[in-house]
Structure formats: structure tokens, C-alpha cells
Amino acid sequence: MSIVTDAKNGIITEEMKTVAEFEGVEPEFVRRGVAAGRIVIPVTPYRDIRVCGIGEGLTTKVNASIGASSDIVDEELEIEKAKAAQAAGADTLMELGTGGDFLGIRKKVCDAIDLSVGSVPLYQAFITAAKRDGSIVHMTEDDLWNATEEQAKLGTNFMAIHTGVNNIVLDRLKAHGRYGGLCSRGGAFMSSWMLHNEKENPLYADFDYLCEILKEHEVTLSTGNGMRAGAIHDATDRAQIQELIINSECAQRAHDKYDLQVIVEGPGHVPLDEVDMNVKLMKSMSDHKPFYMLGPLITDVAPGRDHIVTAIGASQSAAAGCDFLCYVTPAEHLALPNKEDVIEGVKTSKIAAHVGDMVKLNKRDQDLAMARARRELDWEKMYSLALDPELARDVRNSRAPEDTDACTMCGNFCALKIVNQNYDLAK
Known part of the structure; x- marks a missing residue:
């Protein structure tokens, strides 16, 4: 059940x-x-977790991604990053390691936090094959199924699985081409395997078997976005839309036949004028399944500040109806994120989620309360309402004013204080 x-x-x-x-x-x-199928609540029989609802009519949620790489394997760092992500306000965590002890690190991450933890079993399957047989093209179908089951038993309770990368999608990709190439690691692994072995993607060809595994372990399926654009000039192209069609069909089958919870993943790099269209297209195609937006990054030329780029796109996405945002850190496109990057990424995306919910759900009470606190120069109240109270307090204290009612930007000439002394604007 x-x-x-x-x-x-x-x-x-x-x-x-x-x-x-x-x-x-x-x-x-x-x-x-x-x-x-419009709301999911990821669960697991293998560990106690903080319950989180994702979907229509609910507040926009933020996911933080961590994971060791082939260059940097630091188990303690990954655990520290997981704890930092939860403390910073992440609603879920994805452990996407491609280096070190896959299961050992993920188990320790799962044990360290009580958030829902996601993974991509395909990574483990392909990298295991590369280590064992010398190349990712030697992965076997059993490698995929074994990795999925092993990760589920750790308490990994939602999984990005690349069900939509099939031969039709690859035909679209090859015919159309890409300015920015293929940026999805999962999409690159699977498409290379398919082309070398001249076989269909097992996750698509044997989708019913996949669903049986996920149902046995109560895993929420997140249909992986292997064709997402890595450059805004590739956004909303034929390969992306073809994959969306396939993923939407898989999502419907998983929910209707197997009673699985399903999330549909969306694109990565999208120019601002295409964000609304992508969200509405995804929602319409998938029959309003919870939509997970990877970013989006709305320009390609701000490495080092891609968390800010993403916040702009994510705000627009959430306002248009996106349910679930994957954070981006300042290290995006440059390096493996450290603890500080993770914290900055989470807090920036939480702002974007809030801004989106102000439109999507008309949730503006907190902003109204902040306006009144500012009018009254009630600093403690302002701190309590801030999305990052500690930062707000630290900034003010670092430049403490002589006049404790005002701040050092206006000092004695604080507009609010002047007005409050002369007439009442309370509303």
C-alpha cells in the first residue's frame, strides 16, 4: 500500500x-x-524523515545538491555540507556523489540529517562499470537495477531517473544540434551507452520493472532531465521537448498504474522571456505533476555569481507555477561547492521561493508585517521577520548608528523618523 x-x-x-x-x-x-498526482510527499520505510509536501497549492520548496567528485573526495566535508544545507533552510537534499564510496558516503549523509534525500542511481551504475570494466559503455542493465535498490534501502526516498532519454530523443538531438553541447551528466552517460551498444535505454524499455522496484521501496520518481539546455541558446529545443513528452507519459503511467509519486524535472538554462512558457508547458504536458526546475540560469555570462542569476529565474519560475527549485551555488560551472557555497545557494534560493509564492499563492503577510515594523523603526521585529535574521542583525551591528532608532545610511535624517515625529501614517 x-x-x-x-x-x-x-x-x-x-x-x-x-x-x-x-x-x-x-x-x-x-x-x-x-x-x-499534483502533490507528492516523499516517504521511506528505512529512516525517520521530516515530512515535506511538494506541489500545487503548496509553498515552493528548495533542494540543495551536494556530493563528492572524482577530484575531491572528502567524506566529512559532504556530511558538513548536508548539515549546513538543512540549517540554512533547504527542504530536501540530493546526494549526487561521483567519487569515493557511493553507498558509504550516502548512508552517512542520510544518517546526519532528517530531510528527504534524493540521488541518481545511474551515476553509481555507470561509474561502477567504468571502474570494473574500463568504460561506462560496459554498464549492464543489472548494474542499473542493483544501484537503484541499494540506494533505496539506505533511505534515499526520491530519485532522478533518466526515463525520457530514448532513441527518438537522441534522433532529435543529433538532427538539431546544440550550441552548448549536452550538460546533463546522466544524459551524457546514457546517450553514450545507447549509441555504443545500439540499444534502447533500459530505464525506458523496462520502465514497468523500474516502477516495481520504486514501489517496493516507496521511492518517489523524479523523471530526470537528461536533455536540459546548458546554454540559453539551446533552451526549449526539440530534444528537450521530446524528452518532456516521453517523461510526461512515463509519469502518468507510474502514477496511474503503480500508484507511484512522481515529479517531472525541467530545464536548466532558459532566457527570462521563455521561463513562463516552460513552466506552463511542463505543467500542461504532465497533467500538473509537481514540477522541479533545475535553476534556471537566465544568462550564461556570470560565473561566480550564478546563484544570483538563478534567483532571478527561480523567482519567475515559482511565480509561474513551478513547485520545486534546485539551488545553484556561486561555484556553479567553476568548482565543487564548499560549505559556504552551499549555505549561500540555499539562502538565495529561499528568497526566490518566497518571491514566487508572493505571486503564486498571494502570500504577502510577512512582507506587510515587515513594512509596519520598518515604519515603526522596530528593529527586533524586523530581524524576526527577515528571511536571514542573523545576517540582518550582523550588518546593522557592524556599522552601529549613534541614533539607535535609525541606521547609518540616513542617520539624523531618517525619513521614517522625521515623518513619525510630525504626523501619523499608520494603516
Whole structure:
């Protein structure tokens, strides 16, 4: 029995009640969303987790990604980054390591936090084959299934799985070409394997078997975006849209036949004028499944500040109806993120999620309360309402004013203080 089966049978579970209380909605609203496939609540039988609802009518959630690389394998650093991501406000975490002890590091990460943890089993399958047989093209189908089961048993409760990279999609990719190449690691692994072996993607060809594995371990399927653009000039091209069609069909089959919870992943680099269109297209194609946006980065020329680039695109995405944002750190395109990068990435994306929810859900009470606190020069109240109270307090204290009512930008000539002394604008 899955949470989707319960929802379809009219049963409101404890997880649904927890999500409803957090979001300020009725439990029945959450149940209907789960039953229809428009809300997911990742769960797992293998560890206790913080319940998190993702989908229509709920606040926009933020995912943080970590993971060792082939160049830098530091187990303690990854655990530290996971804890820092949770403390900074991440709603979920993806452990995407491609170096070191795959299962050992991931288990320690899962044990260190209580967030839902995601993974990409395909990485383990291909890299294991490369180490064992000398090349990723020697991966076997059993490598894929074994990696998926092994990671599920650790308590990894949502997985990005590249179901939509099939032969039709590759034909579109080859015919159309790319200015920025193929930036998805999973898409690169799978497409190379398919071309070398002249075989269909097992995750697509044997999709029903995949669903059986995921259902057994109560894993939420996130249909991986292997054709996402790595350059804004490749956004919304034929390969991306073809993959979206395939992923949307897989998502429907997984939910309708197997009662799986499903998330549909979206593109990475998208110019600002195409963001709304991408969100609405994804939602329409997938029958309004929860939509996971990877970024988006809306320009390609700001390495070192890509977290800011992403915040702009993510705000627009969330406002248009995106449900789930993958953070980007200042190290994007440059290096493996460190702890400070992770914290900055999470906090920046949380701002974007808030801005989007101001439009999508008309959630503006916190901003109204901040406006009133500023009018009254109530600094403690302002700190309590800030998305990053510690930073706000530290900045003010670093340049402490003589006049404790004002700040050092205006000092004695604070507009608010002048007005408050002469007339009442309270509303």
C-alpha cells in the first residue's frame, strides 16, 4: 500500500495531516492533490524523515545538491555540507556523489540529517562499470537495477531517473544540434551507452520493472532531465521537448498504474522571456505533476555569481507555477561547492521561493508585517521577520548608528523618523 493508494481510497494519512498543518490548508486538499498526482510527499520505510509536501497549492520548496567528485573526495566535508544545507533552510537534499564510496558516503549523509534525500542511481551504475570494466559503455542493465535498490534501502526516498532519454530523443538531438553541447551528466552517460551498444535505454524499455522496484521501496520518481539546455541558446529545443513528452507519459503511467509519486524535472538554462512558457508547458504536458526546475540560469555570462542569476529565474519560475527549485551555488560551472557555497545557494534560493509564492499563492503577510515594523523603526521585529535574521542583525551591528532608532545610511535624517515625529501614517 502506497501513500497514493491511500489517497485514492479516500484515506488521509499522518503525512498528509502534517503537510496540511505546515501549509495552512485542509488535509482533504492535500489528499486530493496526492490522489491526482499534483502533490507528492516523499516517504521511506528505512529512516525517520521530516515530512515535506511538494506541489500545487503548496509553498515552493528548495533542494540543495551536494556530493563528492572524482577530484575531491572528502567524506566529512559532504556530511558538513548536508548539515549546513538543512540549517540554512533547504527542504530536501540530493546526494549526487561521483567519487569515493557511493553507498558509504550516502548512508552517512542520510544518517546526519532528517530531510528527504534524493540521488541518481545511474551515476553509481555507470561509474561502477567504468571502474570494473574500463568504460561506462560496459554498464549492464543489472548494474542499473542493483544501484537503484541499494540506494533505496539506505533511505534515499526520491530519485532522478533518466526515463525520457530514448532513441527518438537522441534522433532529435543529433538532427538539431546544440550550441552548448549536452550538460546533463546522466544524459551524457546514457546517450553514450545507447549509441555504443545500439540499444534502447533500459530505464525506458523496462520502465514497468523500474516502477516495481520504486514501489517496493516507496521511492518517489523524479523523471530526470537528461536533455536540459546548458546554454540559453539551446533552451526549449526539440530534444528537450521530446524528452518532456516521453517523461510526461512515463509519469502518468507510474502514477496511474503503480500508484507511484512522481515529479517531472525541467530545464536548466532558459532566457527570462521563455521561463513562463516552460513552466506552463511542463505543467500542461504532465497533467500538473509537481514540477522541479533545475535553476534556471537566465544568462550564461556570470560565473561566480550564478546563484544570483538563478534567483532571478527561480523567482519567475515559482511565480509561474513551478513547485520545486534546485539551488545553484556561486561555484556553479567553476568548482565543487564548499560549505559556504552551499549555505549561500540555499539562502538565495529561499528568497526566490518566497518571491514566487508572493505571486503564486498571494502570500504577502510577512512582507506587510515587515513594512509596519520598518515604519515603526522596530528593529527586533524586523530581524524576526527577515528571511536571514542573523545576517540582518550582523550588518546593522557592524556599522552601529549613534541614533539607535535609525541606521547609518540616513542617520539624523531618517525619513521614517522625521515623518513619525510630525504626523501619523499608520494603516
